[in-house]
Amino acid sequence: MSKVLSVNAGSSSLKFKLFDMSNEVILTEGIVERIGSDEAMFTIKVKQEKIKKIMAIKNYELAVSLLINSLTHHEIIYDLDEIKGIGHRVVHGGETFKGSVIINDDVIKQIGDLNDLAPLHNPVNLMGIKQFMSLLPNIPNVAVFDTSFHQTMTEDAYLYGVPYEWYELYGVRKYGFHGTSHKYVSTRVRQILNKDDAKIIICHLGNGASVCAVHGEKSIDTTMGFTPLAGLLMGTRCGDVDAAIIPYVMTKANKTLNEIEADLNKKSGLLGVSGLSNDSRDIEDGINGGNKRCRLAQDIFIRRIVSYISSYHVLLDGADAIAFTAGIGENSTRVREEVLSKLSVLGIKIDHEANKVRGSEQLISTSDSSVKCFIIPTNEEVIIARDVVKLIIKN
Ligand code: ADP
Numbered sequence: 001m002s003k004v005l006s007v008n009a010g011s012s013s014l015k016f017k018l019f020d021m022s023n024e025v026i027l028t029e030g031i032v033e034r035i036g037s038d039e040a041m042f043t044i045k046v047k048q049e050k051i052k053k054i055m056a057i058k059n060y061e062l063a064v065s066l067l068i069n070s071l072t073h074h075e076i077i078y079d080l081d082e083i084k085g086i087g088h089r090v091v092h093g094g095e096t097f098k099g100s101v102i103i104n105d106d107v108i109k110q111i112g113d114l115n116d117l118a119p120l121h122n123p124v125n126l127m128g129i130k131q132f133m134s135l136l137p138n139i140p141n142v143a144v145f146d147t148s149f150h151q152t153m154t155e156d157a158y159l160y161g162v163p164y165e166w167y168e169l170y171g172v173r174k175y176g177f178h179g180t181s182h183k184y185v186s187t188r189v190r191q192i193l194n195k196d197d198a199k200i201i202i203c204h205l206g207n208g209a210s211v212c213a214v215h216g217e218k219s220i221d222t223t224m225g226f227t228p229l230a231g232l233l234m235g236t237r238c239g240d241v242d243a244a245i246i247p248y249v250m251t252k253a254n255k256t257l258n259e260i261e262a263d264l265n266k267k268s269g270l271l272g273v274s275g276l277s278n279d280s281r282d283i284e285d286g287i288n289g290g291n292k293r294c295r296l297a298q299d300i301f302i303r304r305i306v307s308y309i310s311s312y313h314v315l316l317d318g319a320d321a322i323a324f325t326a327g328i329g330e331n332s333t334r335v336r337e338e339v340l341s342k343l344s345v346l347g348i349k350i351d352h353e354a355n356k357v358r359g360s361e362q363l364i365s366t367s368d369s370s371v372k373c374f375i376i377p378t379n380e381e382v383i384i385a386r387d388v389v390k391l392i393i394k395n
Pocket of ligand 1: 205206208327
């Protein structure tokens with residue numbers, strides 16, 4: 001049996017899923033939250049039941065050893081040697097990593113060299129990798145990057161209209177994110193359509209959100225950019241703004257660059273416009289209760305999605321499919337309805353009954369719609385585990 005652990009190390013959390021990759025079945029999954037605190041929380045699923053423990057987990061090393069020990073303690077596996085590989089989500093692979101790689105000392109250095117591009121994420125991802133390597137030295141590790149799926153974009157898609165030296169000297173370009181999700185969803189839609197060169201527009205709508213245009217296996221364009229701040233309006237991120245707003249508000253509000261950056265990342269988006277919440281369920285409740293600012297936040301959110309879908313439909317010379325994924329994309333009947341009804345000029349027709357489902361794979365367009373529309377629940381962890389199998393187990 002080929003068991004593979006897929007891990008996602010965040011600044012204070014560690015998410016994991018253990019797969020049996022002979023059939024891609026999840027053997028267990030869980031999360032360590034609030035690492036560093038006396039009241040950290042460890043959740044693990046054992047035989048369909050969630051076991052939760054609140055305890056002090058002072059550092060990452062303890063979090064990783066807790067996770068590892070619990071796998072044998074709960075008899076999910078009997079020996080740690082059963083794990084044939086560990087796949088790590090790494091946010092930024094820059095231009096260095098065009099695909100997933102087996103981790104060695106060179107790779108660790110190269111990921112560290114990219115810290116400037118993702119200062120909040122890459123150092124934490126690296127710390128996770130190092131802990132697993134030191135606690136399980138005999139198990140190989142693979143890095144899977146959020147950015148590498150988009151390395152197929154051409155220069156005209158990834159370059160900004162800024163001095164070319166910014167790209168040459170500082171790596172200023174569009175990298176794109178959510179790559180593992182866009183890869184999973186596009187692979188699934190190609191399978192459903194039974195069409196290897198399908199043209200697909202994917203709307204990954206979660207707290208972070210991005211749209212991606214995919215042709216065959218290639219990302220052609222995506223809405224996130226140099227950082228995940230660009231593109232759509234998100235839970236707390238602003239998405240696309242005129243860069244001149246930044247110096248203007250700095251002067252007017254007497255704020256520092258760091259404060260403005262925090263405002264754009266943490267106080268904007270659905271939260272900033274509504275003044276109420278970053279959670280789309282609260283926004284929808286607000287709309288139902290007649291809250292105008294919630295309606296406005298939703299209108300901006302929808303307008304940007306519609307505008308990117310239409311632009312990518314043209315870029316792809318006619319998409320075969322549009323797919324919705326992630327928290328909002330999978331669950332919000334209303335968001336999908338509002339987006340697709342605004343695209344009727346393109347011949348896209350939503351099936352209102354089919355669209356009433358939440359969180360399951362489903363065709364939601366009518367048989368005479370010009371483009372097939374789907375809900376495809378994402379599965380980033382399985383993409384990570386598949387790359388481990390490709391790089392380690394099959395070699
Ligand atoms: P991320 O992984 O980016 O943190 P998720 O993919 O978990 O985010 O998505 C979180 C978003 O999904 C939140 O805005 C949440 O309100 C939304 N969401 C989850 N369930 C529903 C639902 N039933 N209806 C509408 N929105 C939902």
